[in-house]
Amino acid sequence: MTKKTKRMGLMSANNASGAPSARSARRRARELALQGIYAWLLRGSDATDDAGEIEAHLRDEEEEFGQADAAWFQTLLHGVMREAPALREKFVPYVDRPLAELSPIEHGILLIGTFELVHHVEVPYRVAINEAVELAKSFGGTDGFKFVNGVLDRLAAETRSTEVRAGAARR
Numbered sequence: 213m214t215k216k217t218k219r220m221g222l223m224s225a226n227n228a229s230g231a232p233s234a235r236s237a238r239r240r241a242r243e244l245a246l247q248g249i250y251a252w253l254l255r256g257s258d259a260t261d262d263a264g265e266i267e268a269h270l271r272d273e274e275e276e277f278g279q280a281d282a283a284w285f286q287t288l289l290h291g292v293m294r295e296a297p298a299l300r301e302k303f304v305p306y307v308d309r310p311l312a313e314l315s316p317i318e319h320g321i322l323l324i325g326t327f328e329l330v331h332h333v334e335v336p337y338r339v340a341i342n343e344a345v346e347l348a349k350s351f352g353g354t355d356g357f358k359f360v361n362g363v364l365d366r367l368a369a370e371t372r373s374t375e376v377r378a379g380a381a382r383r
């Protein structure tokens with residue numbers, strides 16, 4: 213983990229013994245994408261030209277990059293940055309405060325979760341939501357994961373209604 217990552221407050225979760233938690237390559241890709249999206253949001257620009265620079269920085273600076281699914285990282289980082297305005301339109305109706313009041317972490321996690329729900333139906337909706345919740349638990353505020361879960365649950369009911377109904381019927 214880089215010094216910059218630590219300064220940003222984006223540190224990896226540890227288990228009870230203090231050792232790094234075992235995480236899948238996709239989870240690591242999501243964590244790295246969140247770091248990039250966080251940096252992008254802090255820049256305050258919707259320009260997607262920053263994607264290459266952010267990606268290069270993370271590839272060079274993050275010790276765990278080699279353990280991440282690089283293709284999934286690229287898909288998330290570039291896709292979220294390219295689709296951000298449309299993704300916001302999808303989740304904002306379920307947010308209980310102005311977008312400007314979201315922390316950059318929650319904002320980034322909602323962008324990633326929404327991107328997966330809307331553009332990657334091969335990822336089961338429960339997986340997309342759970343992964344977003346795990347990001348919020350690791351990097352967000354105390355109850356940020358509850359907020360993320362509530363927003364993405366409602367969004368999934370709209371964007372993946374057939375899948376959500378099928379899952380409910382199996383219970």
